[in-house]
Amino acid sequence: MQGTTLETKVLTFDMYGTLIDWESGLSTALQQVFHIYGINKTESEALQLYAYHEADVSSGDYLPYREVLSKTLEQIGLALGFTPREEDLTEFANSISDWPAFKDSQAALLRLKEHFKLAVITNCDDEHFAISNRKLGIEFDYIITAELARSYKPSLNNFLLALGSIGVPNKNILHIAESLFHDHVPAKKLGLSSVWINRRHGKPGKGATLSATATPDAEYTSMKDFTDAILNQVNYNKFSST
DSSP: OTTOOTTOOEEEEOOBTTTBOHHHHHHHHHHHHHHHTTOOOOHHHHHHHHHHHHHHHHTSSOOOHHHHHHHHHHHHHHHHTOOOOHHHHHHHHHGGGGOOBOTTHHHHHHHHHTTSEEEEEESSOHHHHHHHHHHHTOOOSEEEEHHHHTSOTTOHHHHHHHHHHHOSOGGGEEEEESOIIIIIHHHHHTTOEEEEEOTTTTOSSOTTSOOOOOOOSEEESSHHHHHHHHHHHHHHHHHHHO
């Protein structure tokens, strides 16, 4: 598989959008609020509203993830002409507990863990990571949350903290993520190889992230396809070296 070599030792993952289906979770939570206030938006429109306002909120001084979610909803309400009630903000911030894991995430991670160290670089607090990771059922070797970094991707700070924690050369790391904006742009700035899990393949619109230009080393539409490809290479390399 292009972008991986015998030197790959650690796989770093984005969580929301790559392993956890945050777009379906966000869409459900947003539409529940929109219904209360008589707002009619398609899923694509709702997710792009979220992408724009979340990027604005999370790019400033660090805020806990619950506040990022609630302030993003406040900004969406301001843009659409309604004021969310306190209970709306609380329920929206709590919706992360309902965001499901993609069906192929757990099996893929368990297979990969047999051959690589696994890390997660995630835009959430420790609390939310623990909630979501229960759905994955995997023990990551390295966990870098936004709460630990005190910043949100696409800040390079999150990646630099991860690289320092992992402690191996960049050439030994492969970053796997869905969002070009949050993940592949900063990963490439730091010289990391990366794989795009294009979960939105065949879907309209840009989803819950802003548009960005990056060139990942490989692209797959599922974690299963990526896992099959990289483990096929692992097995080929083992066979070739004997």
